[in-house]
Amino acid sequence: MSVFDDFETILDYAHMWNWAPDWNVVKDIYSRIPESYSVLTPFAYSYLEELIRSTTSEYGVPFLDRNGKKNNFKVGTGLVKLAKEENADKPEYIALLDKAKKYFQYTYEDPTDENGRNKVVHGHLHPRFWSQEAFEQLIHDIAELSPFAGF
Numbered sequence: 001m002s003v004f005d006d007f008e009t010i011l012d013y014a015h016m017w018n019w020a021p022d023w024n025v026v027k028d029i030y031s032r033i034p035e036s037y038s039v040l041t042p043f044a045y046s047y048l049e050e051l052i053r054s055t056t057s058e059y060g061v062p063f064l065d066r067n068g069k070k071n072n073f074k075v076g077t078g079l080v081k082l083a084k085e086e087n088a089d090k091p092e093y094i095a096l097l098d099k100a101k102k103y104f105q106y107t108y109e110d111p112t113d114e115n116g117r118n119k120v121v122h123g124h125l126h127p128r129f130w131s132q133e134a135f136e137q138l139i140h141d142i143a144e145l146s147p148f149a150g151f
Helices: 003-013 020-032 034-053 076-086 091-104 132-148
Strands: none
Touching (some): 003 020, 034 076, 034 091, 034 132, 091 132
């Protein structure tokens, strides 16, 4: 499969209003400027986390509760664990979540990061160290998870 087939798969399952327009832009940019992967990678990581969240009880929960207090959402490895617990009846999805855990593994010891989000490149790795091959693998992994989306 090509990365453009993967984009089409993602678009087939992406939320029509919240994500699909942005994925169309990503696909268009990447088709015209393949070197843009370093700019597009953070978007793909954000979508991966939201895609996984869409399969959990946290999806659609407001950011603030009725008392105005921030809801404590799971992220990174905690989110993957929650998705696995709540989708135990879907062994194919569980296998894909296990495969996706690599995007949330710790890359260095950080005692303040309990969720493995540092691997998700939230400001810890300069974009010049990302590769086109890694971007296309991320897109492929998102495409494989897409049929399970709960959007």
